[in-house]
Amino acid sequence: MKAYKTDFDSYKDQKVTAFHLENDNGVRVTVLSQGGIIAEMSVPTKDGQHKNMLLEYPHTADYYANPFYVNMMIGTAAGRIKKGEFTIDGKTTKVTPNEGQNTLHGGPNGFHSVNWDGELESNTSDARLTLNHHFDSNPGDFPAISVTVTYTLKNDNTLGVQFTGESDENTIFNPTYHTYFNVSDETTIKNQTLQLNSHRHMDVDTEKIPTGKMLDNTNTAFDFTTPQKLGTAIDKMQDTTEKGFDDIFEVEPSSTDQTITKLSDDASKRAVTLHSSRNGLVVFTANSFTPDMNLTLGKGAPYMGVALEAQNLSDATRFENLGDVTLQPGVPKSYEITYQLSF
Secondary structure (H helix, E strand, O other): OEEEEEEEEEEEEEEEEEEEEOOOOEEEEEEEEEEOOEEEEEEEEEOOOOEOOOOEEEEHHHHOOOOOOOOOHHHHHEEEHHEEEEEEEEEOOOOOOOOOOEEEOOOOHHHHOOOOOOEEOOOOOEEEEEEEEEOOOOOOOOOEEEEEEEEEEEEOOOEEEEEEEEOOOOEEOOEEEEEEOOOOOOOOOOOOEEEEEEEEEEEEOOOOEEEEEEOOOOOOOHHHHHHHHHHHHHHOOOOOOOOOEEEEEEEHHHHHHHEEEEEEEEEOOEEEEEEOOEEEEEEEEEOOOOOOOOOEEEEEEOOEEEEEEEEOOOOOOOOOOOOOOOOOOOOEEEEEEEEEEEE
């Protein structure tokens, strides 16, 4: 097992560090200090090379040159908060909107926006990175919160990402990763197969704000209970505004290992399986990617990746029975997402 760091580049006059984890099977993970961006989840190929199963940019600034949060850490609250307001124990907190009148992915000063401090360690069983940051409560921000994120790569080819938050005030804590996968050797995800442990998805309004209603997936393009080719499902969505998926699925973690979804490619035999104890997963098929995005895979285009964002169902404080996303004063809370890589 290996854990080491290199200088990546700089962003806004701050040095960006690349933290590298590698297991004994040649699986590599790279996390950038800026935004906690996971730049790499690479696996060995038959010709002795490596395949990055994530979309990737060559420079830190490229990740911030568009609104798609490519591979960024998201928090303190994933998804959209209606009018930037949430109420906990009778107290309403208003935070700065950054998408119209609503607050998206933790707002302008969310987890994606800062340069994190990191520490590395390794032993015979795993390689580990720990990122830390304290977020102050400035006007328009969420209440102050201290966050620790631990990445653990093991020899079973799993990457576990554990988020822990602690605050002195009531706030929301619903972090995730905006990881965009393309596990094949093709330039789109259309021939890749997606399976979801999900029977319903959230209804949203024209601003993509949850209405509180849940919609049945049965016999629709949203039904991935049986593995479905993404291209087949996307074809069924061509009469929608999105012409693809940007949706919040209610997931049911398996009772054995908390599996919620699997993305696989028959040709390359590569796959990624996500494990999470929470009840939500956003699936975004990069419908609106644009040619000015200069990714290492090529210029941005629809369907070149699929974002799989394990989280709690969005904006849950406005509704009953959608899960608890609150963080109580002085009571740390942790969530974990595990990525099982297969090749």
